[in-house]
Structure formats: C-alpha cells, structure tokens
Amino acid sequence: MADLVLVYGMRLLPADEVVSVGEARVELKSGKDAHVTMHVLEGDRERIEAQLRLSIEAFFDFYPEI
Template sequence: MLAMANLTLVYGLRLLPSDEIAAVGEAPIELKNGNSARVTMHLLEGSREQIEAQLKQSIDAFFDFFPEI
C-alpha cells in the first residue's frame, strides 16, 4: 500500500443574516509554487440544527469523492 501525502482541507465559515446575502463567489488560494487555485464556496441556510446537519452531510459527501483517503 502506498503512503498518502499529507493533505490540507481548506474551508471557511461565517454566519450572516440570510436576507443580506446577494451573491457567493469563489475564494482564491495562492500556492507556494506560484500557481493559484480556487475554492468553491457553499451556502447553507436554516436553523442552527439544519445548518449543522447539512454541513455534516456535505463533508461526508465530499470525502465520498475520495475513497482512497
């Protein structure tokens, strides 16, 4: 079995009043090699419990894309 490289999960969280959001874009990332990458931002709405449930489901689904991790 090959050893996996160390990985970094990039994410951000912020709570705002739902009626104040006009648009959500991508967040830029600068890499040490001079390249850049972008992170798609996701929007979750609802009560605290609903947001927590959606976030947990989203994280589980994200890692389903990478079963080798």
C-alpha cells in the same frame, strides 16, 4: 499518501443580507492558484449543522483513496 490540507471558512450572516457568494483563491508554492468553491447552507442551527455534516461526508466520498 502525502499530508493534506483542508481549506474552509465559515461565517453566519442574516439570510436576507446575502446577495452573492464567489469563490476563494488559494495561492500555491508553485506560484499557481487553486480555487475553492464556496457553499451556502441556510436554515436554523440544527438544519445548518445537519447539512454541513452531509456535505462533509459527501466531500470525502469524492476521495475514496483517503
């Protein structure tokens, strides 16, 4: 399997300040675009960390060939 790139971003903001979250655009060498779905995790530090761990595990479950 070819080398892969995991594209992600994180930022903590006050929960009551976030109105909406869109998707991120990734430009590929081919000239095409790929889109990254953004996810929102809310709670205190421990809850966010636990949700993030579960999310990462679930993400890789979609790619069993890796």
